Amino acid sequence: MTMARATPHPQVTDTESQALDWNRIYLDLAPRVYNYFRYRLGQESEVEDLTARTFEKAWIAREQYRRDLAGFSTWLFKIAQNLIVDHFRSRRNHVAIDQAVSVTSDDITESNLERQSDLSRLASLTRELPPRDRELLALKYGAGISNRDIARLTGLTESNVGSILHRLVQNLRARW
Amino acid sequence: MNDDFLHRVRAEPPPHFIASLKERLNKLDKDSLSRRQIRRRAYFVGSLIAGAALATGLFVARTIYSPPADNARPTPMAIPSPADDPHSGLAPPATNPTTPDVAIASPGKATGVNRMPGQIRVGATVSIYPNIKEATRYMNNNMNVSSPSFPEPAFSMMSENAVFPSLCADSNSIDLAVADRRILPDELDLCRRFGKHIAEVKLGYEGIVLVRSKLYDAPKLSTRAIFLALAREIPNPLHPEERIPNPNVTWDQVDSSLPSEHIEVLGPALSTATGIAFRDLILKAGCLALPTLASLKDTDPEHFEGVCGSVRTDGVYRITELSQRAGSVPFDLSGYLQANPEAIALMGYREGALRGLSLSVSSINGVTPTPSIIYSGSYPGARALYLYANTAVPHMRPLVLAIWSSVGWASGDPASTWIVPAEQSRLQQQGLTLPDLEF
Numbered sequence: 001m002t003m004a005r006a007t008p009h010p011q012v013t014d015t016e017s018q019a020l021d022w023n024r025i026y027l028d029l030a031p032r033v034y035n036y037f038r039y040r041l042g043q044e045s046e047v048e049d050l051t052a053r054t055f056e057k058a059w060i061a062r063e064q065y066r067r068d069l070a071g072f073s074t075w076l077f078k079i080a081q082n083l084i085v086d087h088f089r090s091r092r093n094h095v096a097i098d099q100a101v102s103v104t105s106d107d108i109t110e111s112n113l114e115r116q117s118d119l120s121r122l123a124s125l126t127r128e129l130p131p132r133d134r135e136l137l138a139l140k141y142g143a144g145i146s147n148r149d150i151a152r153l154t155g156l157t158e159s160n161v162g163s164i165l166h167r168l169v170q171n172l173r174a175r176w
Numbered sequence: 177m178n179d180d181f182l183h184r185v186r187a188e189p190p191p192h193f194i195a196s197l198k199e200r201l202n203k204l205d206k207d208s209l210s211r212r213q214i215r216r217r218a219y220f221v222g223s224l225i226a227g228a229a230l231a232t233g234l235f236v237a238r239t240i241y242s243p244p245a246d247n248a249r250p251t252p253m254a255i256p257s258p259a260d261d262p263h264s265g266l267a268p269p270a271t272n273p274t275t276p277d278v279a280i281a282s283p284g285k286a287t288g289v290n291r292m293p294g295q296i297r298v299g300a301t302v303s304i305y306p307n308i309k310e311a312t313r314y315m316n317n318n319m320n321v322s323s324p325s326f327p328e329p330a331f332s333m334m335s336e337n338a339v340f341p342s343l344c345a346d347s348n349s350i351d352l353a354v355a356d357r358r359i360l361p362d363e364l365d366l367c368r369r370f371g372k373h374i375a376e377v378k379l380g381y382e383g384i385v386l387v388r389s390k391l392y393d394a395p396k397l398s399t400r401a402i403f404l405a406l407a408r409e410i411p412n413p414l415h416p417e418e419r420i421p422n423p424n425v426t427w428d429q430v431d432s433s434l435p436s437e438h439i440e441v442l443g444p445a446l447s448t449a450t451g452i453a454f455r456d457l458i459l460k461a462g463c464l465a466l467p468t469l470a471s472l473k474d475t476d477p478e479h480f481e482g483v484c485g486s487v488r489t490d491g492v493y494r495i496t497e498l499s500q501r502a503g504s505v506p507f508d509l510s511g512y513l514q515a516n517p518e519a520i521a522l523m524g525y526r527e528g529a530l531r532g533l534s535l536s537v538s539s540i541n542g543v544t545p546t547p548s549i550i551y552s553g554s555y556p557g558a559r560a561l562y563l564y565a566n567t568a569v570p571h572m573r574p575l576v577l578a579i580w581s582s583v584g585w586a587s588g589d590p591a592s593t594w595i596v597p598a599e600q601s602r603l604q605q606q607g608l609t610l611p612d613l614e615f
Contacts, residue, residue, distance in 0.1 A: 021302060021335065021481065023198075023478060023481065023482060024481060024482070024485060025447075026198060026201070027194075027482055027486055028446055028447055030189060030194055030197065031188065031189050031194075031489045034189040034193075035186050035187065035189075035489075038185070038186075038187065039185065048189075048190075048193050051189070051193075051197070052197050052200065055197060055201060056200065056201070056204060059201045059204055059205070060204055060205075070447075073447070118181070118184050118185045119185050119187075122182070122185050137182070140182075141179070141182040141183060141185065141186070142185075142186070144445060144495040146445065169179045169182065172181070172182070173178065173179070173181065176181050
């Protein structure tokens with residue numbers, strides 16, 4: 001092995017990045033990011049826009065994470081978290097997130113309406129919760145992230161995440 | 177903890193949105209590639225110009241300022257006798273006795289010297305990568321492999337098609353490959369052509385199981401029924417060439433011989449080792465049982481991967497943290513399964529075995545997994561994992577043993593990986609000796 005092998009050769013870099021199945025990764029992560037925003041916003045409008053902006057920010061630089069898929073996922077949700085913070089900042093004077101859900105989807109099936117109604121109920125029940133708790137719910141149930149990864153994203157300990165979520169779920173279930 | 181109501185809020189993104197966003201990302205890729213190419217060309221031309229200018233400058237400076245070669249050597253205080261001067265009469269005198277020319281030893285030694293600061297490069301296929309990564313973490317914590325005498329290896333995730341050519345290629349190669357299939361004779365020949373000695377070590381078996389509480393009978397499932405129950409899209413029963421979002425709600429809708437029970441499956445995230453094994457071994461096998469989708473494997477492999485490896489996100493498959501890690505609030509799986517007779521859990525075979533007392537395991541395609549059945553290769557939900565090592569690379573034996581003993585025993589997700597106890601001593605011997613692989 002020569003010294004050059006300690007730093008990856010550009011050719012290796014290209015080969016390896018092509019080897020990753022980014023299509024599969026996209027199909028796995030896109031619904032999770034999409035649902036993270038739904039849970040966080042409590043409505044459908046702007047969810048697509050925020051999801052698209054998250055991926056566009058992350059996609060080009062994804063090669064840096066070719067050896068660490070978990071790292072890419074964490075980074076992607078960090079971008080999503082920053083976007084949602086910016087979003088709330090810019091809309092401070094607009095309608096609160098817990099306001100009535102506007103059904104914008106063209107697909108008005110019974111199950112969709114039911115989900116919209118669940119989303120609306122969740123939004124109204126979480127209205128009084130602190131942002132941190134709403135964030136934990138969105139990461140856990142919207143994005144389907146493990147407690148360990150939520151701990152990484154929020155700076156809490158894993159056990160703390162578990163306890164807070166347990167308490168939140170009990171509280172919400174009682175009022176559902 | 178009953179949190180169904182929170183899972184129910186999840187919704188599938190509109191397919192047209194997913195498709196249009198992917199198109200935009202692909203376009204971003206193309207734009208970025210062309211920008212990179214332009215930048216690379218600019219760097220190349222710039223480097224050429226800078227290099228030429230530097231070379232010219234050095235040449236001019238040397239011509240103008242260099243003293244004659246005879247004056248380069250310091251004048252000795254006394255003329256040494258021929259016996260004192262080893263260069264005398266044998267070679268031109270060195271301009272400076274302290275220059276590192278003497279460090280250039282035999283090629284073999286030079287290779288060894290250069291390897292020490294470098295890393296052993298390990299390539300793992302996508303499906304086994306989470307396992308290997310977890311094992312590496314365990315290995316680093318327990319075996320102090322990052323000590324200076326044993327540089328920490330670098331791990332890369334690679335596709336199944338790339339990992340063996342990368343191991344065997346002459347340059348830019350990895351030194352050790354971990355894969356979920358055996359190397360083919362043609363691929364091994366490539367290694368031999370480049371003079372590489374490759375040893376094969378079986379790491380163990382990766383298996384997944386679908387279980388219910390022992391209070392209830394686990395259904396006898398087929399890969400086809402599981403695909404039709406859990407795939408994100410399935411063929412439209414009226415127009416099989418079309419695909420529709422999966423509408424199935426009960427097991428008898430996917431197979432009339434199954435009971436009319438709600439489809440509810442709890443399992444880990446699909447990017448974990450267990451999730452990947454489930455998609456590779458069960459979902460894709462079920463997909464191949466449906467002619468309209470099976471044909472995609474040859475005609476459009478990328479599409480096949482997308483359609484046949486995607487799990488529905490409408491709440492029927494619920495991502496649940498099953499592993500009871502230290503410090504976390506454990507999910508009471510046994511309690512949940514006892515309270516929900518129709519619920520099924522997906523888990524690694526090893527975890528299933530550990531919890532075995534409270535669970536009943538579903539057969540798949542008529543086969544119920546046991547250690548000997550998995551070893552025989554007849555259970556559809558299991559496969560063997562292999563490691564291939566270039567034996568000429570320094571530190572390879574201790575690294576192989578460290579990986580071998582870490583896979584399946586690390587904490588975290590590798591619940592799906594497991595080593596047949598009866599094989600352990602033989603495999604350990606294989607890891608110790610690393611014999612050349614012969615077909």
